[in-house]
Amino acid sequence: QSVLTQPPSVSAAPEQNVTISCSGRNFNFAKIYVSWYQQFPGTAPRLIIYDNDKRPLRIPDRFSGSRSATSATLGITGLQTGDEATYYCETWDFSLRSVIFGGGTKVTVL
């Protein structure tokens, strides 16, 4: 069973930078495509990064995506109180023929 692993939570003060990792033992992240979603409590998820590092036009450039061979990373620069949300990574698992999501990372602005 393939799993995408994210840290349960990260926190930082306003204006600081944070990164959220997404890793998985069965994945070569250099060869797969990862998307990231932001979800506020009680609302639907929203796409913020797709195809590893691309941003929809409405998403500010404070959000970025990157990857290595072993993980994908979401970066948020200049953290704002409005960024407090849960963030999920997602990819297609070829062996399972299934989309899988990471467990989610809750971002807290101190």
Add this chain to the structure above:
Amino acid sequence: EVRLVQSGAEVKKPGESLNISCRGSGYLFTNYWIAWVRQRPGEGLEWMGLIYPTDSDTRYSPSFQGQVTMSVDESTRTAYLHLSRLKASDTATYYCARFSGSPGVLSWFDPWGQGTLVTVSS
């Protein structure tokens, strides 16, 4: 504006069935797969499957195969998720989302419907 609008919240008893609808607007409905995603209270996102409006081609998650049925009415630009023999564990918010990319290779979901809360309780 591309939008997906879902049907309203439901309260059901164990053993009952229901259909959740998801109507697309603002784009060529037949050109994009529709995905369904479950989120149990306090938990993460679970992909349930995809359906392609043009030919109703479906791809179910192995975790949901046989448990749910997806369908689509191209004429009304509406996708449906059918849940049967409901259990308390089916209590969740169900989202539809427009799928972009290529099944099996590249995927992202944008936009999402507002979600439909389903409560199963005796």
